[in-house]
Amino acid sequence: MSGSNKITCLIIPTGIGAKFGGYAGDANPIAKILSMESKHLLTHPNVVNGAVLSDLPSNLIYLEGYLLDQFLLGQINIVPRKENKIGIIFDRAISEERLRYELNVLNALRAFYGCEIIGWTVLKKPLNCMPQVNDFGFSSGKIENVEVLIECALHLKNKGATAIAICASIPDLDLNKNYISGSGIDPIGGIESMISRIVSATTGLPSAHAPALLSDERINYAAISPLSASEYIAQTFLPSVISGLRYAPQVVPYDLESASFSKSNADIKKVLVPYNAFGSPGVFHLCENLSKVILVKENVTALDVNPTHLNLQFDFINSYLDLVSIEKIKESGMDPSVFKRPIESINEIN
The missing domain is CATH 3.40.50 (Rossmann fold)
Structure with a gap:
């Protein structure tokens, strides 16, 4: 696959109290802004699910955590589609x-x-x-x-x-x-x-x-x-x-026959993971073999893990917005306050 087909992967595990994405679709603005800088944005349901609310970017690939991990490990390939x-x-x-x-x-x-x-x-x-x-x-x-x-x-x-x-x-x-x-x-x-x-x-x-x-x-x-x-x-x-x-991909075997029409883990440009929640086999595989894993310092979780104590080659950024140009943030039309924590309730105007 050419560089133009590179995939950004956004992972925020559920149920561990992530500061961003640990609630009810509260990471959806992050997914939307990152999708503007990506050919494809690969993420999993709890990042973008908002109960009755859904506002998905057109280049999203929506994949449950187990299959996403299999993709990162190179066990399967995927074909983006919208006709499930x-x-x-x-x-x-x-x-x-x-x-x-x-x-x-x-x-x-x-x-x-x-x-x-x-x-x-x-x-x-x-x-x-x-x-x-x-x-x-x-x-x-x-x-x-x-x-x-x-x-x-x-x-x-x-x-x-x-x-x-x-x-x-x-x-x-x-x-x-x-x-x-x-x-x-x-x-x-x-x-x-x-x-x-x-x-x-x-x-x-x-x-x-x-x-x-x-x-x-x-x-x-x-x-x-x-x-x-x-x-x-x-x-x-x-x-x-x-x-x-609707945005879930077709899952195909990782082999030469599917290589011509599908995407493999070689098409991944970067994987974004919370600062202390990086323990999936797929993330470790990419970290050890492809050096594409970025830990986001502002997104901490309930897990008691310090990545600096491990002999792994992570890259670090302070914020998800460090990967997005100021022009793209302005172009998105989103309120900048939704990218900060806490998010305050809307006030009455007197």
């Missing part, structure tokens, strides 16, 4: 009333986006998802009946799906209170990544998860941070997931 056939899996634990609500959302998305949704199915057994924040301070959780999820995902693949959305029932726990205020860990991020990883690892198809949150508590809208606000606009999270899966 999307299938949806619903958790058996979702009530009939909530299911009808989500199906109305799907019909609205097809009519609005014009995307091809081949159909939906319901798991034979509930996943009984239970999110947790572990002793290390990042989110994890437990899932039951994983075999029915795998069976259902393979069924959709056999029916022609090229991308899969999963909507699982997840309790909205007390763990959410700090997250809502913009100061804590996303308590469901870990379990969401587990669900999509299972689906993508077993099918080889891009996937993304949209939770159906369960809560009996009244929401205190005055306490919600702008960073997490998009999750409290409506009940559904499917709009941003379906929108993103």
Whole structure:
């Protein structure tokens, strides 16, 4: 591939309290501004998903974390495209009333986006998802009946799906209170990544998860941070997931036959990772073999890791905006304050 086809890869792991991208699509402005300096911007769902909000750059490649890591490792190639056939899996634990609500959302998305949704199915057994924040301070959780999820995902693949959305029932726990205020860990991020990883690892198809949150508590809208606000606009999270899966690439083998029409990890120009969250196998591989990994100092996480203590050749920048020209920032039309933390709530004009 020529230099003009180089890919910028933006990685912000979910559920570890990243200062930028650790909330509800709050890194989307970063993705948009970086896309202006890139032929292609490769990122994963939690960077750009904003529940009902979606504002994706046209050169985005949207790929779940497991497959993204396989791409960085050189195990697969990808072909950017925008004509996916999307299938949806619903958790058996979702009530009939909530299911009808989500199906109305799907019909609205097809009519609005014009995307091809081949159909939906319901798991034979509930996943009984239970999110947790572990002793290390990042989110994890437990899932039951994983075999029915795998069976259902393979069924959709056999029916022609090229991308899969999963909507699982997840309790909205007390763990959410700090997250809502913009100061804590996303308590469901870990379990969401587990669900999509299972689906993508077993099918080889891009996937993304949209939770159906369960809560009996009244929401205190005055306490919600702008960073997490998009999750409290409506009940559904499917709009941003379906929108993103339109931009999911075709996954092909890493071989000579696919080299002429696909992109490999050799097409990566740079990989941007939070300052202390760089531990994926794919990132280590690129750091050791291609020296393309850049750690962003302003984006710290809950992980207790110091990159300067490791014998690895990272590059460092202070801010994501260090990679963007002043002209591009002005051209974007975005409010510069969204690139700073904290983001303040909008004030009343007297």
